[in-house]
Amino acid sequence: MRKEEVASVAAKPSLAGLGSPSPLSCVPPLASGSPLSWPAWKEACATLQKLLSDPLLVKAARGEPVIQSPIHSEEGLKALHPIDLEKLSFIGDSLKKLRKEVGGDASVLGFMGAPWTIATYIVEGGTTRTYTTIKSMCHTAPHLLRTLLSHLGQAIADYVVFQVEYGTHCIQIFDSWGGQLPPDMRERWSKSYIKEIIDLVKKRYPETPIVLYINGNGGLLERMKDTGVDVIGLD
Template sequence: MDDAPGRKPWEAFHPDGVIIFSDILTPLPAFGVPFDIEEVRGPVIQSPIRDEDALKTLHPIDLEKLNFVGESLNILRHEVGDKAAVLGFVGAPWTIATYIVEGGTTRTYTTIKSMCHTSPHVLETLLSHITEAITEYVVYQVKSGAHCIQIFDSWGGQLPPHMWERWSKPYIKQVVDAVRKKCPETPLVFYINGNGGLLERMKDTGVDVIGLDWTVDMADGRSRLGPEISVQGNVDPACLFSPLAALTDEIHRVVKCAGPRGHILNLGHGVLVGTPEEAVAHFFDVAKSFKFD
């Protein structure tokens, strides 16, 4: 989002954290899952992995194929200096697996959910492979300049809580535990879209920060998670289409509910297409106006 030709968001808004606009599927070709991006359908994987034979196409992640990510992080780290945190990000194993099994974006997740019962060994093998690849990818991003890593289990909220415990949480915890050993100083942020029914379970993964979407009341989320873990969010992205006075009120409400410590003010998800740029600027102006003792 540029407010003038050639002007980067960092230059326009000077946030406390910056991130490279990319995609959670970026590392897939580096471990054996090529994909295309189609204008209407989005990501398309021509050869979904749904049986043992298909698993043979997988291989250990080749980080040389992701040099452009490392180079971009290094450039960004140099550009912002010590004025902002550089954020890296990855998709959680379950969420990445949904694309690989379904062959792209889906609204029903019927194929992968069926695999939980019909081919659990295939799905377990796939998730384990993704977990190893994502762990290496996280460490690579940290070594390339990322101060912090955000883990997105975007479609974890599509699972009933007991199935999330079985098919997502253990693999996220493996990533977290492995990164803790190799990069102990790196904070980890964890987000699930539609996470209201999973907050307490998310806490058990061992991350430092949990992102709340806008469907969770900030005060309620704080109460459920407890004071020992930080939170991120959770202004509704649609509020940036409202009058600026209403946006100001909502930002103040969220901050008041979150309290003065352990809160990263943010939207409850990404900036929506068509969001007025003056609203984004206003969000940052209001955020920077807060004073805490």
């Protein structure tokens, strides 16, 4: 490799600054022991830089939900479909293996998000600090939001039953963003749908304990107890 090529690579910025989870950089192939040719290495570096500079991919890599087609209209609701539990067979297999592994020495805890929390991602398109769009929808398109939340509630109930049937001892429902609603709005847009899920699950598996956790729930404890859950998670 010519000296000017090495100098050119050394001058390139590290990929770590673009959101990479590891301190990668465009190290020359000969210096790194890579079998790639110099042109192939340059192409790989350029591709990786593009990927890591894409905010959607960076968010996904960090575990943040990314919805590329948020639902804001009746047309968007047409994309909804019942949960396909056959595609989740790998989760069922994992639960069965885990249940067998722990035996009677530990309990297997299943978990899922609450309808309101999942709806915030679907409507906002990802994480948010203001929840402006979905809160506005409560007033401007309540029928749309009710349809979305009802759909999510049924899917979540089906998923809870699925987890129980494959070996989960206990279920925890996370309403991570339920605390963002004032108490009266939470009664209408979050609590009622959680209660529907619990009622559906308890009809099938009344002995399965259900835990409810709401982020920032200090002022909601009295309102949480009549959802039908067995345990309230404290924030």
